[in-house]
Amino acid sequence: SQTIHQWPATLVQPVGSPLSLECTVEGTSNPNLYWYRQAAGRGLQLLFYSVGIGQISSEVPQNLSASRPQDRQFILSSKKLLLSDSGFYLCAWSQGYNSPLHFGNGTRLTVT
Amino acid sequence: EDKVVQSPLSLVVHEGDTVTLNCSYEVTNFRSLLWYKQEKKAPTFLFMLTSSGIEKKSGRLSSILDKKELFSILNITATQTGDSAVYLCAVVRDDKIIFGKGTRLHILP
Numbered sequence: 150s151q152t153i154h155q156w157p158a159t160l161v162q163p164v165g166s167p168l169s170l171e172c173t174v175e176g177t178s179n180p181n182l183y184w185y186r187q188a189a190g191r192g193l194q195l196l197f198y199s200v201g202i203g204q205i206s207s208e209v210p211q212n213l214s215a216s217r218p219q220d221r222q223f224i225l226s227s228k229k230l231l232l233s234d235s236g237f238y239l240c241a242w243s244q245g246y247n248s249p250l251h252f253g254n255g256t257r258l259t260v261t
Numbered sequence: 262e263d264k265v266v267q268s269p270l271s272l273v274v275h276e277g278d279t280v281t282l283n284c285s286y287e288v289t290n291f292r293s294l295l296w297y298k299q300e301k302k303a304p305t306f307l308f309m310l311t312s313s314g315i316e317k318k319s320g321r322l323s324s325i326l327d328k329k330e331l332f333s334i335l336n337i338t339a340t341q342t343g344d345s346a347v348y349l350c351a352v353v354r355d356d357k358i359i360f361g362k363g364t365r366l367h368i369l370p
Binding site for chain 2 (some may be wrong): 249
């Protein structure tokens with residue numbers, strides 16, 4: 150069966166520090182991969198999505214970036230965190246538009 | 262611009278009541294609509310809807326899609342305190358998946 154791993158579960162970082170969040174999927178190949186951010190327990194904001202290795206679509210460029218160095222690995226990065234980057238970051242995968250989205254457990258990021 | 266709008270944003274009812282949550286959308290290249298339940302962690306999948314007029318049902322929860330009027334509803338009958346959560350609607354357009362802001366449902370005992 151398929152599983153998605155996302156780490157770390159919680160993270161406290163100072164303003165101006167770098168960020169790297171990693172997500173890997175097991176048990177499937179060529180998944181679509183997604184990064185979402187959720188603030189204040191409400192709707193999910195789509196940050197990036199990828200349909201293949203090296204293919205990244207950006208919805209919210211700002212100071213975040215994403216990379217997909219391997220088929221089942223998706224990384225969210227920042228060179229310098231802002232206070233407004235605090236939130237709940239969720240990685241997710243799907244097998245295309247006829248299948249549902251499956252989420253990792255999320256990372257709670259607090260920028261101080 | 263793609264839009265997914267959920268209403269109401271917040272709802273408080275008593276245990277045993279029936280609730281209806283709404284999701285309307287405006288997207289190009291619509292593929293499907295997804296419903297999720299979120300408690301204090303990652304969202305869990307409830308339903309995927311692709312065809313109009315076909316009700317999906319799971320226990321006390323049911324959902325239906327109207328592709329002509331561009332909306333979906335999620336019904337919960339005989340609510341229980343364990344139904345308290347944020348309910349999220351998402352629309353799939355090609356490979357992009359867009360979420361609404363969610364409906365926060367609180368069930369009073």
